[in-house]
Amino acid sequence: ADPRQQTLRATIAWSSGLLDPDERDVFARFAVFAGSATLDAVETVCATDVETLGSLVDKSLITRDSDRYRMLETIREYGVEQLDDAQRAEVIELHGAYYERLAHDAEAGLRGPDTAAWLATVEQELPNLRAAMARALERELGGRAAHISSGVFRYWQARSSATEGRDWIESALAAEGVTESDRAVGFLSSAQLAFFQGDLAVAQQ
Numbered sequence: 001a002d003p004r005q006q007t008l009r010a011t012i013a014w015s016s017g018l019l020d021p022d023e024r025d026v027f028a029r030f031a032v033f034a035g036s037a038t039l040d041a042v043e044t045v046c047a048t049d050v051e052t053l054g055s056l057v058d059k060s061l062i063t064r065d066s067d068r069y070r071m072l073e074t075i076r077e078y079g080v081e082q083l084d085d086a087q088r089a090e091v092i093e094l095h096g097a098y099y100e101r102l103a104h105d106a107e108a109g110l111r112g113p114d115t116a117a118w119l120a121t122v123e124q125e126l127p128n129l130r131a132a133m134a135r136a137l138e139r140e141l142g143g144r145a146a147h148i149s150s151g152v153f154r155y156w157q158a159r160s161s162a163t164e165g166r167d168w169i170e171s172a173l174a175a176e177g178v179t180e181s182d183r184a185v186g187f188l189s190s191a192q193l194a195f196f197q198g199d200l201a202v203a204q205q
Contacts, residue, residue, distance in 0.1 A: 012078045015059060018059075019059070022052055023055055023059075025046075028080075028083050032088075032095045033071070034127035035127030036070035036124070036127075045095050053069065068124070095128070099125065099128050099148060100132065100144050103147060103152050104151055110152070110154040115154075119158055123159070133145045133148050136148070140175055140176040140177055142174070142176050143178050149165065149171075150185050153190075157196050162193040165189075166193050166194065169189055191204075
């Protein structure tokens with residue numbers, strides 16, 4: 001790395017070295033998030049509380065923007081390196097499970113009277129939803145990737161992102177761990193997106 005990067009990394013290492021064990025654990029686990037996250041997501045995935053999170057904000061390792069928390073990319077990269085394989089697998093599972101539940105709630109929410117609010121929620125959480133799907137596919141958890149991608153298919157449609165939605169759904173259905181029920185829902189969601197794009201032959205197939 002060039003000298004500036006080395007200096008920045010040394011500064012991050014020095015700052016993390018001043019943390020107590022609980023803070024250091026949350027700091028490393030927070031790095032699993034892509035983009036920003038809500039307090040509820042951080043408390044669930046990082047197994048922490050608002051006091052510990054607030055301490056990391058005070059120490060400038062995590063930033064707060066209104067009701068969401070984020071980590072600068074350089075700091076996030078360092079945080080990821082602090083997790084061993086078992087810790088990384090655990091926090092990735094917690095992250096994936098959290099956003100699978102969110103996609104499940106979004107599926108109902110996007111059909112109800114609060115559609116606009118749910119569209120905004122999915123928009124904000126899209127980096128984490130993408131990360132959860134990508135990691136699920138890497139781990140051959142096709143069912144999870146299918147649940148997330150199909151759960152937000154109305155978002156793909158409303159935001160003219162049908163091509164991306166179809167790509168995620170098709171990748172999920174091609175992975176291991178997909179049940180017949182997952183496959184049925186996935187095909188239906190993909191068909192509706194294809195129909196929305198005017199791709200009638202694919203929609204019918």
